[in-house]
Amino acid sequence: MSATAKAKKTNASEPAGKGFSKETYMFWYESMLLMRKFEEKAGQLYGMQKIKGFCHLYIGQEACAAGAVSALKKGDKWITAYRDHAHPLALGTSPNAVMAELYGKETGCSKGKGGSMHIFDKSVDFIGGHGIVGGQIPLGAGIAFAEKYNKTDNLCICYMGDGAVRQGAFHEALNLAMLWKLPVIFVIENNGYAMGTSVQRTSNVHELYTLAESYDMPSEPVDAMSVEAVHLAVAKAAERARKGDGPTLLEFRTYRYKGHSMSDPQKYRTKDEVEEYKQRDPVEVVKRTILETKIASEKEIEAIEQKVAAQVEESVKFAEESNFPDPAEALTDIYYEANYPFIVD
Numbered sequence: 263m264s265a266t267a268k269a270k271k272t273n274a275s276e277p278a279g280k281g282f283s284k285e286t287y288m289f290w291y292e293s294m295l296l297m298r299k300f301e302e303k304a305g306q307l308y309g310m311q312k313i314k315g316f317c318h319l320y321i322g323q324e325a326c327a328a329g330a331v332s333a334l335k336k337g338d339k340w341i342t343a344y345r346d347h348a349h350p351l352a353l354g355t356s357p358n359a360v361m362a363e364l365y366g367k368e369t370g371c372s373k374g375k376g377g378s379m380h381i382f383d384k385s386v387d388f389i390g391g392h393g394i395v396g397g398q399i400p401l402g403a404g405i406a407f408a409e410k411y412n413k414t415d416n417l418c419i420c421y422m423g424d425g426a427v428r429q430g431a432f433h434e435a436l437n438l439a440m441l442w443k444l445p446v447i448f449v450i451e452n453n454g455y456a457m458g459t460s461v462q463r464t465s466n467v468h469e470l471y472t473l474a475e476s477y478d479m480p481s482e483p484v485d486a487m488s489v490e491a492v493h494l495a496v497a498k499a500a501e502r503a504r505k506g507d508g509p510t511l512l513e514f515r516t517y518r519y520k521g522h523s524m525s526d527p528q529k530y531r532t533k534d535e536v537e538e539y540k541q542r543d544p545v546e547v548v549k550r551t552i553l554e555t556k557i558a559s560e561k562e563i564e565a566i567e568q569k570v571a572a573q574v575e576e577s578v579k580f581a582e583e584s585n586f587p588d589p590a591e592a593l594t595d596i597y598y599e600a601n602y603p604f605i606v607d
Contacts, residue, residue, distance in 0.1 A: 294545045487539070
């Protein structure tokens with residue numbers, strides 16, 4: 263879904279919300295609402311012990327994914343960390359396949375082997391869900407290198423949390439990406455807390471986008487509670503990447519309403535802080551914009567809400583009725599055999 267297909271051409275300096283089509287706003291609302299309702303249901307099912315293991319919800323951060331999808335195009339590659347249910351949903355992965363994966367069922371998009379932290383869907387160019395903190399960052403640079411090597415005009419958008427920038431791999435990846443002018447957009451989803459520790463307590467640098475200055479890489483902060491701002495920033499970075507000018511680092515300033523994971527008691531922040539951010543809830547803001555500017559009617563909004571509710575309920579039914587993988591499947595998909603022509607026996 264390209265920027266030109268979903269929105270009138272805009273300039274990053276224009277006020278957020280200007281110049282976007284009805285189609286774009288309706289996509290944003292349906293996409294973010296699906297993420298929200300899916301994650302709320304996942305949290306409920308986790309409490310019922312239907313979903314086990316680790317589970318990291320995206321509630322509050324939906325604009326980070328939806329705004330980027332509308333700004334990029336088919337063929338661009340996506341990679342993220344373990345808070346990874348929402349990105350494939352925004353890209354078009356079936357909620358059935360994601361929910362089945364959370365259940366560990368064979369019909370899941372990772373055949374029930376990945377669970378919450380390792381969602382993959384090649385059909386929508388989603389290269390995972392990665393459980394190792396910061397492990398996906400050099401992979402994102404490598405994917406971008408492959409696109410450049412193969413002379414495509416595709417790019418890779420690589421998401422990470424604010425805690426991941428403490429990893430050495432982050433700095434190594436930024437250095438090489440800038441050195442080789444790789445078509446990659448690095449995105450820090452800065453929700454304020456690395457697990458339960460605030461950015462202010464973990465770094466002398468609080469403006470995380472400035473970390474790119476060490477490598478002469480363009481960077482900027484983005485109000486990621488605004489889906490419009492996300493779209494504009496990603497579209498600008500994508501244009502730079504496709505021109506061959508190399509990477510960009512974007513600091514998405516967002517917020518998660520739930521804990522780091524389902525086991526997080528959230529004692530490190532106040533209820534007032536959470537409620538303050540909820541006043542700018544990205545899902546509700548887009549809905550309000552649609553209705554106040556008469557982009558669409560209440561009836562059209564209700565139709566989307568009913569559609570999303572049905573999709574989420576169907577995903578649960580699908581997961582419940584699916585089978586667990588055969589135990590023998592544990593021995594498959596471990597190694598990939600390839601013939602390298604330059605290897606001589």
